[in-house]
Amino acid sequence: xxxxxxxxxxxxxxxxxxxxxxxxxxxxxxxxxxxxxxxxxxxxxxxxxxxxxxxxxxxxxxxxxxxxxxxxxxxxxxxxxxxxxxxxxxxxxxxxxxxxxxxxxxxxxxxxxxxxxxxxxxxxxxxxxxxxxxxxxxxxxxxxxxxxxxxxxxxxxxxxxxxxxxxxxxxxxxxxxxxxxxxxxxxxxxxxxxxxxxxxxxxxxxxxxxxxxxxxxxxxxxxxxxxxxxxxxxxxxxxxxxxxxxxxxxxxxxxxxxxxxxxxxxxxxxxxxxxxxxxxxxxxxxxxxxxxxxxxxxxxxxxxxxxxxxxxxxxxxxxxxxxxxxxxxxxxxxxxxxxxxxxxxxxxxxxxxxxxxxxxxxxxxxxxxxxxxxxxxxxxxxxxxxxxxxxxxxxxxxxxxxxxxxxxxxxxxxxxxxxxxxxxxxxxxxxxxxxxxxxxxxxxxxxxxxxxxxxxxxxxxxxxxxxxxxxxxxxxxxxxxxxxxxxxxxxxxxxxxxxxxxxxxxxxxxxxxxxxxxxxxxxxxxxxxxxxxxxxxxxxxxxxxxxxxxxxxxxxxxxxxxxxxxxxxxxxxxxxxxxxxxxxxxxxxxxxxxxxxxxxxxxxxxxxx
Ligand SMILES: Nc1ncnc2c1ncn2[C@@H]1O[C@H](COP(=O)(O)OP(=O)(O)OP(=O)(O)O)[C@@H](O)[C@H]1O
Ligand SMILES: [Zn+2]
Numbered sequence: 001x002x003x004x005x006x007x008x009x010x011x012x013x014x015x016x017x018x019x020x021x022x023x024x025x026x027x028x029x030x031x032x033x034x035x036x037x038x039x040x041x042x043x044x045x046x047x048x049x050x051x052x053x054x055x056x057x058x059x060x061x062x063x064x065x066x067x068x069x070x071x072x073x074x075x076x077x078x079x080x081x082x083x084x085x086x087x088x089x090x091x092x093x094x095x096x097x098x099x100x101x102x103x104x105x106x107x108x109x110x111x112x113x114x115x116x117x118x119x120x121x122x123x124x125x126x127x128x129x130x131x132x133x134x135x136x137x138x139x140x141x142x143x144x145x146x147x148x149x150x151x152x153x154x155x156x157x158x159x160x161x162x163x164x165x166x167x168x169x170x171x172x173x174x175x176x177x178x179x180x181x182x183x184x185x186x187x188x189x190x191x192x193x194x195x196x197x198x199x200x201x202x203x204x205x206x207x208x209x210x211x212x213x214x215x216x217x218x219x220x221x222x223x224x225x226x227x228x229x230x231x232x233x234x235x236x237x238x239x240x241x242x243x244x245x246x247x248x249x250x251x252x253x254x255x256x257x258x259x260x261x262x263x264x265x266x267x268x269x270x271x272x273x274x275x276x277x278x279x280x281x282x283x284x285x286x287x288x289x290x291x292x293x294x295x296x297x298x299x300x301x302x303x304x305x306x307x308x309x310x311x312x313x314x315x316x317x318x319x320x321x322x323x324x325x326x327x328x329x330x331x332x333x334x335x336x337x338x339x340x341x342x343x344x345x346x347x348x349x350x351x352x353x354x355x356x357x358x359x360x361x362x363x364x365x366x367x368x369x370x371x372x373x374x375x376x377x378x379x380x381x382x383x384x385x386x387x388x389x390x391x392x393x394x395x396x397x398x399x400x401x402x403x404x405x406x407x408x409x410x411x412x413x414x415x416x417x418x419x420x421x422x423x424x425x426x427x428x429x430x431x432x433x434x435x436x437x438x439x440x441x442x443x444x445x446x447x448x449x450x451x452x453x454x455x456x457x458x459x460x461x462x463x464x465x466x467x468x469x470x471x472x473x474x475x476x477x478x479x480x481x482x483x484x485x486x487x488x489x490x491x492x493x494x495x496x497x498x499x500x501x502x503x504x505x506x507x508x509x510x511x512x513x514x515x516x517x518x519x520x521x522x523x524x525x526x527x528x529x530x531x532x533x534x535x536x537x538x539x540x541x542x543x544x545x546x547x548x549x550x551x552x553x554x555x556x557x558x559x560x561x562x563x564x565x566x567x568x569x570x571x572x573x574x575x576x577x578x579x580x581x582x583x584x585x586x587x588x589x590x591x592x593x594x595x596x597x598x599x600x601x602x603x604x605x606x607x608x609x
Contacts, residue, residue: 027113029390124157341376444523
């Protein structure tokens with residue numbers, strides 16, 4: 001960089017201590033660019049080891065490194081080429097509680113090259129508390145972005161609401177699928193129902209939903225009564241029943257693709273405005289089989305072409321047998337199987353079940369390749385997008401440390417040029433903090449709409465504070481009485497934790513003060529009461545961040561067009577990024593029903609914007 005950067009800037013870069021969080025796709029690129037730009041004092045932290053699937057783009061890693069810590073191998077690879085650089089590697093999580101604000105304060109700048117919201121949120125709060133500039137980066141397929149976060153000067157990572165993962169009403173999945181993804185979600189549920197961790201899904205997550213509000217007027221119960229005698233609707237657990245019939249493929253086929261569909265047909269109201277499904281008999285498959293004729297299919301790999309009905313049924317039988325064997329073999333150890341898109345049999349099972357269900361509901365069938373990416377929620381990681389974002393980040397790092405913060409901008413990497421012909425589209429200015437942000441504003445507050453008679457202190461701690469608000473070590477005080485009802489330092493009896501909030505005096509209008517010691521983040525939660533009588537547990541509470549409300553009101557539609565940023569929002573989890581709308585009809589009629597998240601335990605692999 002000598003000759004490009006002045007010697008005074010170079011000397012600043014040399015002395016500045018940088019923290020790089022994440023040594024994956026973007027992190028490897030950032031580390032290389034930092035060193036090549038003249039940075040000489042870097043700490044890199046990553047909690048993961050190298051996987052074979054990282055090798056195609058995480059170029060600091062080779063086959064022989066598989067299984068070794070990313071941070072350490074990244075350091076060693078760089079040192080081979082640049083021995084005079086000082087790099088310290090940490091093989092651990094950035095969320096570890098001994099890495100407090102004072103630890104962060106030793107750095108001149110932090111760079112995030114992460115792949116999940118929880119870690120990003122944490123580093124955001126730590127950098128705000130330590131008053132250190134943070135460069136946040138992310139890619140999502142061919143797109144990406146790099147942005148600078150400085151307390152009081154720019155938006156923080158949490159100023160904008162995160163996009164929620166795409167969910168589907170349970171009755172759409174169980175009763176009235178209309179898109180391939182509905183059948184894919186159903187098939188993954190079926191896998192879990194048969195082989196997964198018990199109680200992960202409520203029983204019947206794949207069976208017809210008798211409480212579907214659309215099948216009104218007691219039609220469902222009437223149908224249930226009519227069919228019960230035939231044994232069509234079993235009240236036994238699906239797993240128990242499948243075990244009893246030794247996972248016999250024709251028997252399972254008959255239940256899921258004939259009996260259950262016949263039952264659905266008997267819910268006449270469901271089919272007033274929809275095409276009814278056609279129950280399928282195992283023995284009829286060969287007669288119904290169709291040749292897949294398109295030329296395109298002839299030349300494709302088996303993964304990429306559409307399978308005929310017969311092929312799907314054969315794969316169903318074969319994968320079911322293999323999964324049964326594997327399931328039996330793990331009974332003494334793990335006891336259940338975990339769905340994994342990279343497991344051949346699990347993926348074959350989901351592909352075939354999904355296509356058979358699609359055939360029954362007259363929905364377009366998909367190739368195994370397409371189903372894999374939809375079921376795994378995969379957006380491929382693109383090495384060039386990572387490289388572009390990494391170089392933008394390091395460019396901004398140089399600007400920040402050389403005192404040229406005003407030259408920094410959030411820059412979006414676009415797949416197509418925008419109307420100005422830009423692939424790299426910068427914002428016009430640094431984006432100022434949002435006054436409504438519950439993290440970086442001067443009046444940090446969120447609203448919690450909650451059934452205080454039902455939500456227990458334990459649920460408040462785990463679901464509201466830790467899962468929804470990403471707090472790590474909270475102390476909770478009721479403002480009115482200054483009574484501390486929870487601290488992370490104390491151990492509590494279950495009897496105490498299982499009491500509903502109302503028993504602690506929480507009611508409409510209560511202001512709850514939350515102080516997180518690790519993140520040194522403090523905010524108020526304003527309680528508004530909701531009564532969830534008759535509703536499911538999932539809706540015991542709703543967190544309303546002021547930013548959520550404002551963002552939907554304020555959103556400048558031109559912003560996305562100018563920047564080409566997919567939607568200007570961030571995903572709840574990198575791994576779940578489908579954002580299309582569901583079937584409006586179903587959403588309305590099923591509004592009160594439980595929703596199915598695409599995948600309860602998100603698969604890996606998707607980057608964030
Ligand atoms: N809390 C955390 N502390 C430290 N490192 C983290 C933390 N969370 C995520 N990371 C690291 O951030 C990196 C993100 O890199 P990347 O997005 O390329 O993911 P990956 O797991 O390497 O690749 P892929 O998900 O595409 O298989 C990963 O190496 C991951 O281990
Ligand atoms: Zn903010």
